[in-house]
Amino acid sequence: MKSMCLLNRCLAALPWCWLGVFLPFLAAGCARPQPRVVAYCAQDKEFAEGAFADFTQSAALPVAPHYDTEATKSVSLYEELVREASRPRCDVFWNNEILSTIRLQRQGLLEPYASPSATDYPEWAKAKDQTWTAFAARARVLIVNTKLVPEAERPKGLLELTAPHWKGKVALAKPQFGTTATHAACLFEVLGPEQARAWFLGLRGNGVQVVDGNKAVAVGVGAGQYAVGLTDTDDAIAEVEAGRPVAIVFPDRDRPAGDRMGTLFIPNTVMLIKGGPNPEGGRRLIDFLLSTEIEGKLAETASHQIPLNPKVKAALPAAIETPRTVKPMQVDWEKAADLWKEAQKFLADEFARP
Numbered sequence: 001m002k003s004m005c006l007l008n009r010c011l012a013a014l015p016w017c018w019l020g021v022f023l024p025f026l027a028a029g030c031a032r033p034q035p036r037v038v039a040y041c042a043q044d045k046e047f048a049e050g051a052f053a054d055f056t057q058s059a060a061l062p063v064a065p066h067y068d069t070e071a072t073k074s075v076s077l078y079e080e081l082v083r084e085a086s087r088p089r090c091d092v093f094w095n096n097e098i099l100s101t102i103r104l105q106r107q108g109l110l111e112p113y114a115s116p117s118a119t120d121y122p123e124w125a126k127a128k129d130q131t132w133t134a135f136a137a138r139a140r141v142l143i144v145n146t147k148l149v150p151e152a153e154r155p156k157g158l159l160e161l162t163a164p165h166w167k168g169k170v171a172l173a174k175p176q177f178g179t180t181a182t183h184a185a186c187l188f189e190v191l192g193p194e195q196a197r198a199w200f201l202g203l204r205g206n207g208v209q210v211v212d213g214n215k216a217v218a219v220g221v222g223a224g225q226y227a228v229g230l231t232d233t234d235d236a237i238a239e240v241e242a243g244r245p246v247a248i249v250f251p252d253r254d255r256p257a258g259d260r261m262g263t264l265f266i267p268n269t270v271m272l273i274k275g276g277p278n279p280e281g282g283r284r285l286i287d288f289l290l291s292t293e294i295e296g297k298l299a300e301t302a303s304h305q306i307p308l309n310p311k312v313k314a315a316l317p318a319a320i321e322t323p324r325t326v327k328p329m330q331v332d333w334e335k336a337a338d339l340w341k342e343a344q345k346f347l348a349d350e351f352a353r354p
Contacts, residue, residue: 035061035278035281036061036062036063036064036278036281037061037062037063037064037091037092037278037281037282037284037285038063038064038066038089038090038091038092038276038277038278039052039063039064039065039066039090039091039092039093039094039285040065040066040077040080040081040090040092040093040094041065041066041067041068041077041093041094042067042068042077042093042094042095042096042097042178043094043095043096043268044096044215044234044303045065045067046302047234047298047301047302047303047305048065048067048094049065050297050301051288051289051294051297051298052065054288054293054294054297055284055285055288055289058288059284059285059288061281061284061285063285066090075100075176075177075178075181077093077095078095078100078103078104081093081104081109081273082104082107082109085107085109087275088273088274088275088276088277089276089277090273090276091272091273091276091277091278091279091281091282091285092270092271092272092273092276092282092285092286092289093270093271093273094268094269094270094289095268095269095270095271096178096179096266096268097178097179097182097266097267097268097269098134098182098266098267098269098333099181099182099185099186099333099336099337099340100340101132101269101271102132102333102334102337103337103340104271105127105129105131105132105271106337108274109273109274110131110132110271110272110273110274111131111271111272111273111274111275111276111279112129112130112131112272113130113131113271113272113283113286114126114130115133115283115286115287115290116287117286117287117288117289117290117291118133118290120309120310120311121133121134121135121290121308121309122308122310125267125308131271131272132269132270132271133269133270133271133286133290134267134268134269134308135267135268135269135270135289135290135295135307135308135309136267136268136294136295136298136299136303136305136306136307136308137265137266137267137268137305137306137308137323138179138232138233138234138265138266138303138305138306139232139233139250139263139264139265139266139306139320139321140179140183140230140231140232140251140263140264140265140266141230141231141232141233141236141248141249141250141251141263142154142155142158142228142229142230142231142248142249142250142251143217143218143221143222143228143229143231143235143236143239143246143247143248143249144221144227144228144246144247144248144249145221145222145224145226145227145228145245145246146245146246146247147224147245148169148224148227149227149228151247153165154247154249155228155249155251156249156251156252156253156254157251157252157255157261158187158199158230158251158252158261159199161202161203161206161208161228161230162199162202162203162205162206163206164206166206166227166228167206167207168206168207168209169207169226169227169228170203170206170207170208170209170226170227170228170229170230171208171209171210171211171216171217171220171221171225171226171228171229171230172203172208172209172210172211172217172229172230173210173211173212173213173214173216173217173230173231174210174211174212174213174351175200175210175347175351176344176347176348176351176352177213178213178214179214179232179266180214180230181343181344181347182266182336183230183264183266184196184200184343184347185336185337185339185340185343185344186264186329186331186336187199188336188339188342188343189331189332189335189336189338189339190260190261190329190330190331191261193339193342193343193346196343197346200346200347200350200351201350204350204351209225209226210351214231214232214235215231215235215238217229217230217231217235218231218235218236218238218239218246219235219239221239221244221246222239222242222244222245222246223244224245232266233248233304233305233306233320234302234303234304234305236248236319237304237317237319237320238302240317240319241302241317247319248319248320250263250321250326251263252327252329253321253326253327254326254327255327257327260329260330260331261329262326262327262328262329262330263321263323263326263327263328263329264328264329264331265306265322265323265328265329267308268305270286270289270290271286272286290309292309292311292312295307295308295309295312295314296312296313296314299312299314299315299316300314300315300316304316304317304320306320306322306323
């Protein structure tokens with residue numbers, strides 16, 4: 001009250017000609033901030049920003065996105081969310097994978113929300129406690145330079161990449177981050193930690209080229225720097241559509257029915273952060289991202305991600321296969337999340353050092 005009285009006295013003492021200068025600034029300082037939704041996003045910016053723009057236009061509610069870097073995909077945002085747990089800044093986390101989502105769920109950092117847009121999604125794609133929903137999957141694939149590798153010599157499975165024939169010819173994104181880290185934890189679960197470690201050590205001993213991200217893997221193969229790379233379908237198909245001399249191989253696609261190996265399909269996940277500044281706006285954004293419209297756009301725009309909602313009718317490129325056309329890896333997501341720390345310690349020890 002005293003400060004307001006002092007302000008009034010100061011204003012009263014000003015010449016009238018000065019009031020027109022100061023009042024707009026005072027009004028701006030007293031105005032409430034405009035509502036917005038803060039979204040942390042591990043999905044590639046070029047694929048996510050269109051969805052955010054569509055939401056802003058339809059809901060008249062701006063999105064303030066916070067992206068991570070290609071080299072530290074999803075891991076850096078997970079760590080930020082954990083650090084901010086006592087004072088959350090984020091409303092919605094759009095993760096490009098699922099294991100760090102489960103880890104956030106287990107730490108109690110997510111707010112349950114059963115989005116009406118998720119009604120038609122398969123049950124496995126919805127957390128039992130309603131804290132997250134999976135949507136729009138990508139596959140972990142091999143991209144092959146067709147000028148360097150004749151069709152008859154292309155690898156059919158991941159385990160082949162440690163063979164002497166591929167020495168120094170294979171590229172891999174830093175395995176401690178992004179979908180490569182998710183893939184590693186899933187291999188620890190499906191193959192068992194001992195065999196998974198042996199495979200990664202075999203790659204390292206075979207001169208695998210470790211680069212900053214999945215996009216760098218795909219671009220390097222397209223340019224002929226590497227013969228083969230392990231990457232995601234969205235990065236691989238970009239090289240196909242750019243006319244590069246590449247082909248996509250869905251690894252372990254023809255494994256026997258009882259074999260748990262196969263092509264790994266990793267979904268995006270979306271969740272409401274507990275205690276975020278705008279929970280109502282966050283729920284509206286989640287409803288929008290899980291809509292058939294957005295899954296359809298993610299399938300038919302440059303990312304070509306695979307819809308999980310059976311009601312989405314989208315045309316995927318011929319080079320993109322789905323769990324209905326190739327054998328998917330039979331991974332237990334919960335057990336893979338249990339193995340995350342073990343896999344991460346191993347990968348840091350073996351791949352973070354010079």
